[in-house]
Amino acid sequence: MPAPHDPMAEIKASFFHECEELLDVLQDGLMAMQNGEEDSETINVIFRAVHSIKGGAGAFGLDGLVRFSHRFETVLDALRAGTLAPSADVLRTLLSATDHLADIVELSRDDAPLPETDTLAICDAIDQLIGDPAPKTTHQSDIDFEPEKITLNLDPSDPPKDQAHVPDTTSKIRHFRITFQPFAELFETGNEPAVLLRHLHALGHASTSCDLSDLPPFEKLVPDIPHLRWDITLETQADLAEVQSVFEFVEGLCHLNIELESVSSADPTPAHQSEPPQYRNDTAAPSRPTTGRQVKPGRPTPPVQKPVVRVELDRVERLVNLVGELVINQAMLSQSLDQSGLSPHSDAMHGVEEFQRLTRDIQDSVMMIRAQPVKALFQRMSRIVREASGALGKDVRLRMLGECCEVDKTVIERLADPLTHLIRNAIDHGLEDPATRCAAGKPAQGTITLSAAHRSGRVHIEVGDDGAGIDRPRVRQRAIEKQVIAADAVLSDSDIDALLFLPGFSTAPAVSDLSGRGVGMDVVRTEIQALGGRVSIQSAPGRGTTFSISLPLTLAVLDGMVISVADETLVLPISLVIETLTLTAPDVSLLRPGCHVVRARDGFFPLIDLGHHLGYRPLIETFEGGIVLLVALADGTSAALLIDDIVDQRQVVIKGLDDRFFRAPGIAAATILGDGHIALILDPSDFVSGAFDTPRVPHTAPAPQGEPA
């Protein structure tokens, strides 16, 4: 049996979904205002967002949410009316109110207790903005808006009661005399005397007479100008308020006089026995100058919106996994056909080519299902910025670029932690305090730039600050103290920057609460690598630091170059391979013992004997005739990898390695080849950087706990 359908619960769920969107809109709008967009539409959009949250919250009896959004709305109303200027301070307060609103929405959704103390503090801050502190006697009296919960009665056997007018059960009969003369405006607002009279008749026994004395001769009749007056006597159990309520909407649009003439306690006259209105002159009865009401041409045009299907992520995951298996199977089939000696022009070979193309198309389409814009992630980061800057007393502006960039959902989810860390780090260590900034001739307000862009099949995400840049002498000093590098080590700037990624390496003079202790840049790098990504640093003294993260669009596939080294098969992301070359003796020169460089493309590249480096065999004696791959590294430099052979180029399905046990630097993941064997996928950036540091950094840190890749 399916659970009974509960439309109210469904609407409530959709309300919370709507809230999320509205909160995004709200935050977007406030941030746009921070960037100087102060046009009225932006303010209206902001106002509407809070207003809609309040309206919906009221419908579901979420009193706490209603109260807070009401206070929020009040200050936005002042902003809208122009009585409150959107200064930086005001916007900051509004953004923190937004964060709080998001919290309350979430807590309300989970039926969790609300943080009353926090709410009071934020409300105080809001009240101070409009300089009109609300009386703070009780929560309830704080507001003039009484939330009223909707109670939908969906059981037809139990008709809804009209709560506004509980019928007077005492059998008193009231006699009213009513005169009613509509003005032209009554008709212009779509009101209809006949409908009003009908409602009056529904209250009891009424007799109506229509006074036509003002009616001009027909030839002078102007249809829009009313000339009629009704005199009604009404016998009813209803009280004055109820009779008045019939005319609620036309108050001021007519001459209306209601007099209670007498009250008797006679038999109640059942309402349904009331006679229909009797007009003295039926032909003059008011009628709407409408075109026929019965005409209902056509259906409404449907909203212009792409149809959307909501699917559980589990189902998509299963599909993605199956497509992964399909790709592997297709590769196996291709491989065995290749080895079967069939002519490349045979039908079977053509067929398998077509199969390969289809497989790739299916794979691309399936991956698209999981793609999401990074916007939501970025918005979470803007909150991090606000909280961090508030905690550290730094004035920080967040600039976001490329929020519409789409990335695999799983990638987005797992980016939150490393990005949070980078942003906190940038605010804490990257940006100087306001005084230092001013002394350096910079604006007191620091800027954090968060950007996303698609470049050559990967997504690039950057976290930049306009702070002081990395203090390289300090980093170097620290590395020497920690015996990570020799005191006389010759390191390039990027080598020094890369030291920040070493486990337990921190240059902060004081460990702040914010950036935390223990979690370092090495964790960020590990997390990014677990996503098949790379992270690098660019920094300029006095101008700031940028962390660049390069990620695959999806976790699932990779265009790989399949290579063999010492009888092992490995895969290298093809995007990293710049060039392949066969070495001749003059190409290689010895830099110092154990360190060779390859001369190619008018430059020198460090040579890495992959077989030796991965521990498959001893260092090779002679390089002549060896095959090297020039590969691009994350830090912008390149290196030459010595391999035995290039086997193939093909798309491979990335399989995570269980990092519970162990993950060697430079091994990013694994894949299953066409023959069913496992090949490791390399990330050369990782081991190349370590290859030349003379005391090698021992791999001492335990692999991070948690999710396997």
Place this chain on the structure above:
Amino acid sequence: MTLEILAVDDSPTMRDVIRLALLPEGFDVHTAEDGVHGIEVLEGLQPDAIITDINMPRLDGFGFIDAVRGTDQHRTTPILVLTTEAAPQLKERARMAGATGWIVKPFDPAKLVKALHMVAG
């Protein structure tokens, strides 16, 4: 007699709530997402009454009522305004724009039904 209603509100939640309140009462409910969309929907519809929100993107409730009253077809169609504020000037403004009546949000479905009957019979 089934009354045909058009509800214009930018909040999907409010549209759902209105639909849920009116469908069991035998109303035929159409919806639109904002004023502009409401006018589009009205091109193929002759509802017995219209319910509209005030704060909406693109075209707000006042603009929408204005536009509806400007057509021959819907000049006298009853329009109820959904408003969160019971402020008298808001009622006045709604009336100036040509609204027939108003309901203060968050509304009670019974009140909504009653108000609709009050203006549309």
Place this chain on the structure above:
Amino acid sequence: MTRDTEAEPIELLTFKLADQKYALEITSVREIRGSTHATPLPQSPACMKGVINLRGTVLPVIDLGERLGLPPSAHNDRSVIIVVALEDRLTGLLVDAVSDIVTLATDDLRPPPTMSKSSKSMVTALAVIEDKMVRVLDLTATLDDMERPAA
């Protein structure tokens, strides 16, 4: 045969490592498969044999003998990989040969005396089956220690 009511039966998979008998609780064993070539993981501890393809999953394989510090044994045709699950994660354990599945009462298990340092924490109990001593392994300890690569 009368038993203490609290003595619940326990099923064990017994296997051979360097001519000694070991056992694992059967509830953690998912399957047993023949040994195949494992792709070595560079710079990994010696007991880490590498990874194999288990129907599309990359399965890490540990040489259990090396893990327990036993003398290396030549793996032969009878070498098998016991696939075990710990907290939903699968690991392959390479052993010399699988022997039997036996049912014991929990009170047939004896706590191990203080033993050599290397395997102290991994052997959780001892039992005697057919006059031979069987060491029952604590899977959690066996695999958890792997998080710290051998120095």
